[in-house]
Amino acid sequence: MSTTDHATAPSPAVVPAEGIPYYTPAANPGAEADPTEKETPTLFRPLKIRDVTLKNRAIVAPMCMYSTNPDPASPSIGALTDFHVVHLGHLALKGAGLVIIEATSVQPNGRISPNDSGLWQEGTASEQFKGLKRVVDFVHSQGGKIGIQLAHAGRKASVVAPWLASAKGVRSLKADEGAFGWPKNVVGPSGGEENIWAEGGVSYWAPRELSTEEVEEVVRAFARSAELAVKAGVDVIEIHGAHGYLVNQFLSPVTNRRTDKYGGSFENRTRFLREIASSIRAVIPEGMPLFLRISASEWLEGQPIAAERGSWDINSSIELLKILPELGVDFLDVSSGGNHKDQKFDPHGDYQVKLAAQLRKEIRAAGGKTLVGAVGLITQAEAASEIVQGADNDEAHRAETMLAGEEPRADAVLMARQFLREPDWVMNAAKKLGVHLNPPVQFGRAYLR
Template sequence: MGSIGTSSNLDNTPAPGVPFYTPAQNPPAGTPVDKASAPTLFQPLRMRSVELHNRIVVSPMCQYSADNGHLTDYHLVHLGQLALHGPGLIIVEATAVEPRGRISPQDSGLWQDSQIAPLRRVTDFIHSQGVKAAIQIAHAGRKASTLAPWIGGTANKTVADESVGGWPNDVVGPSAIPFHDDHALPKELTTQEIKKLVQKFAEAAKRAVEAGFDVIEIHGAHGYLINEFLSPLSNKRTDEYGGSFENRIRFAREVTEAVRAVIPETMPLWLRVSGTEWMEWAGQPSWTVEETTKLAKLIPSWGIDVLDISSGGNSFEQQFPDSKSFQIDIGRTVRKALRAEGINLTIGSVGFITDAQIAHDVVQEGPEAAADLALVARQFLREPEWVLRVAHELKVAVKWPNQYSRAGPRTDFGKKY
């Protein structure tokens, strides 16, 4: 028998591949002890070369806390605490591909190389916990140059003017139609400007690869630029980027194909869309579930691996249903239509996934499953340890972070790592 301290089994092994010491989480927190009996929510999911250890994803959430597009220590702490508790994937907030593509002056950016290193600090820490890291690249379009919500709400004002770092006279969109009376009037993009924006998405994607991300998501939802092109409410163009369905999806396709061309073949690429604008009541053309389904059938050929389905955000007059399952139901509709045609595109569902049973049911295997991944946003702001609570409520014994394991549930359902 070897003496104490000499056995490699007694080493507090460092996490691999990161430039600082922290103990390895092997396996990561949130991994089930008994995979064979675990529900789908706690089963792994593989996309190209990336495997998530469970199906729970931290959805991108703007924090309005960046310094000229650069992440700060705030983001490291904010996202780091989420990584400690074992989601399968964490998606960094909407990150602008050019300065005027930010929602607010304090939004994240990837338009210059100096923004790579702060992001790398975040991906390194996420990876040190055995969790995968994604980033959502975006352009706010006509909803740009706005104040952080806690400032705008207090001041009863939306637009960030030049005095606070805004650019209200340089907001752009597919057409010169403001989102609302209290938003800036956008300038209609020229065809040449559109082509340049496609390249800016590709350049941001290359920087995301350098920053160490495992997954890239393109933001095509919530009334931001790509969504604005998709919708006949905000896109009144008469050129090749407007009018027909094929023309309105052209910008999304060109962005996707440009990004796919510059990232590794092994890297998963996601697209987030609003499944509907909730404007059917108005009796005018809008983006609908039917068009989302039509788009979903096309995007695998563009190189998309996951369709992340949200809804709304492109009209101030949208009318949501009373049911809290309205976004989950859209995902179910789209997924069912795809599976009926033998299309196995992975579907992510987001919205009001706040408790264990809802998360379980969204992804549970079966022909009627709403999605393959459960994306959770605000609930993680309330409970950074939400993954562990969900596991406990579903009676799934999971690995806890090593440093926190002594605080784990006393009832471990008879199973331990």
């Protein structure tokens, strides 16, 4: 073979992907090979949310990787790296319908650990922006959609990466200034020693209470980060309102003891979230979906702290549902827990899927159209398929679920650890369910049927 043969242009049927400075074929792995196939289960049918269409209902949930530069003196602090291109890009390459980037802080002191992702640097020349855009461009080259979860850790901030803590035999380990932490600037809706997050006997830093003006600045920070994400080409924005991080802390009467406009009543405790959602919706395109992850319950029913202060429970989440449409929230990502050490639940089976199903039923009974995602302990293809079956416009699918005396429990499933164990979960699930998907171009010979 001559050297010129190596430079032969690719077949007209194989075109280069756009937006990346190197060659890879434009591909669309994970999409149904024959969109007209009537027997395709809902899990592998497209999901349209505003102007964005996911090719299937399998979503990669945000997963903290604790793998960015922690040094505040470096311009690359908090910026996504080659690791994230490989990690997130591979999940897109293997066909996930949507890949959501890990919790990305809107302020430096909002990171869980010094090694967390951030998006607070101004301008498109910043390292944080450039790192994000590299990940976005690669995912798009594989026909994938990508979201970013915007977050602030609040009182659960300034801890070291979990593998460093585990080396000491504890669940968490406070990061002081020597580990690039910020012990004097850990914040929450309420401050003081009594508001320290404690888990498994390991304490975090005592938060200081945010002033009203600082709360308003955090709201603006969420909007600025959302604007940058849009410029980087992100398809979906998700607000992190779960797991005891700052938004969840404001929602719950357990952690919110404020007396200003952000504390007290349900209306006041939800004000922070409402302002964040409205500020983001105002700066992102009308056709861009806005997701919200919540802890649907703190699992504190019957606990002394709930008897004393009340708690955020499933009824609170049902009340929140009523205002999501006016906030422009399109998709509710239903998780639970993480805001108090006394939470009690059975961490087995489909406990969170049940929460998602209950909230979806409430939405549909009220005539609402907000979509619902189920997450937690979903590992098997058959289980994932059953959760969403019938949640589409196919009459046969809807009739099938009605005849079975059931209804869809969610519109999509989100998985995290299972994608770490099994990056090609989508392709494997399709095989188990008898669905023919487009394989990755470069991996096609491994999926010959």
